[in-house]
Amino acid sequence: MADLEPNWRVRFLAGQPPAIVRVRNLQTSIAGPSDAWNRKGRPQPLCVSASVMLKEAFDTSSSADKVESDTVHYGLLSKAILASLESQQQQQDAEKSGSAASTSQSSSLRDVVNTIWNDLTGQDRHGKSKATDEEPEVNTSFLKPSTIRCLELTVHLPKASLLGGGVSLTRIALFGRDGESRPQPRGMSxxxxxxxxxxxxxxxxxxxxxxxxxxxxxxxxxxxxxxxxxxxxxxxxxxxxxxxxxxxxxxxxxxxxxxxxxxxxxxxxxxxxxxxxxxxxxxxxxxxxxxxxxxxxxxxxxxxxxxxxxx
CATH class of the missing domain: 3.30.1130.10 (GTP cyclohydrolase I, C-terminal domain/NADPH-dependent 7-cyano-7-deazaguanine reductase, N-terminal domain)
Structure with a gap:
């Protein structure tokens, strides 16, 4: 598996996209990643920002004055992110209350970022599509990699620092041409x-x-x-x-x-x-x-x- 690239290099390789759809500082809370005292599983605020860089301009949506398939509905993008976080929390709560409570571990900040990414794009932490044997070509994720040039996702824990403005983890990756399965340059900072x-x-x-x-x-x-x-x-x-x-x-x-x-x-x-x-x-x-x-x-x-x- 290819090494991670510095985030600035992935942005450089992405170039200037013709169109971008962003959601900035979507606020919720989570119990899992470490807090400022390095305690796991404590509830704390969380902010998510996503920047979807498109391969083509949203000409159809702009001319029809409605959200078409050549753009991303930022309201639904926000809901998809929140749904991913809620699903993570429910799964973690179920593990804690089940028989595996003694061995279950709280998710890290990196786990949270990778799970949101997986739910949005259908790609795992290494950038590979998680296709099934029954439906190897079907991608049911919210974002369609065929229309995306680059995705940048940041999860920020504003209270996870004793003396600062919090901690954030940013994942970014390019998306290849249609039908190209090789993982593209990706970074994490x-x-x-x-x-x-x-x-x-x-x-x-x-x-x-x-x-x-x-x-x-x-x-x-x-x-x-x-x-x-x-x-x-x-x-x-x-x-x-x-x-x-x-x-x-x-x-x-x-x-x-x-x-x-x-x-x-x-x-x-x-x-x-x-x-x-x-x-x-x-x-x-x-x-x-x-x-x-x-x-x-x-x-x-x-x-x-x-x-x-x-x-």
Whole structure:
């Protein structure tokens, strides 16, 4: 099975689609993925965004002024996403109340994303269509891969961070030509949003006297790890930033990248990509420039390169 691609590369390969239908921040709740304290199965809010990039413009729908097969009904798309989440919750509740309660496990954030994707497209986590022996050519999924150029799906847990704006997982994939069964380029990225950590940072005399808030956003691409590890990644980042005494954001970003790469390679060696994990770190100082919202430094590295090629 082909390796995951970075999400930015899949977007690049998708190009500029002629038409897009989006649903943004569809809100509900779920009990399954880890919460901010790494507790499984606790109810928490969840937001889902889906962007369906079409292969052709919706000429028939626009000329007839009605939703035809050349577009996607965003209301029904929303209902399909909610139905998938409800089905997941019912299945998990049934497992907990049944005889397998002692061995059942709560779903991870990655499980949630993959199940919604499967229900929408009829494709499994590897991008293969789940055709049956009885009806190998029938696709009963809501979205028809023959009409889609690219699909991007993001599930965001806004309360799954102690110091930030939550955690999200984004899956994206291209869809091939009609009748093409080979899985297309696909990606998965984990994002920890807007960690606000008091940090000793800066070159000016006043900045050496007290900590100021630094806002960190961390994105790990080619994210092939099944379990929820975002609380541990957040803890690693917070520890580095809290103990910082650097003068520059550049030095802090480099140290943070090394720490996160070390954590991933030591704790997730069994899931390691052949070329490591692409890591992107953005650090902002909101009060550094008085007349600006923030000053920001961003670093993009590969975990294997950061560690000097150590696998």
């Amino acid at each position: 984990l994002r920890i949003h807007d960690l606000r950590v008091p940090t000793l940072i800066g070159v000016n005399d006043n900045e050496r006297k007290a900590k100021q808030v630094v806002v960190a956003t961390i994105e790990i691409d080619k994210f092939n790890i099944d379990e929820d590890v975002f609380t541990m990644i957040e803890a690693e980042a917070v520890e580095v930033m809290s103990k910082s005494a650097f003068e520059t954001l550049e030095a802090l970003a480099n140290t943070l990248a090394f720490r996160l790469a070390s954590y991933l390679h030591s704790s997730q060696a069994g899931s390691m990509n052949r070329k490591g994990w692409p890591i992107k770190i953005a650090l902002e100082k909101p009060i550094a420039v008085v007349l600006a919202d923030a000053a920001c430094v961003q670093l993009s590295v590969n975990s294997s390169e950061v560690l000097g090629g150590i696998q």
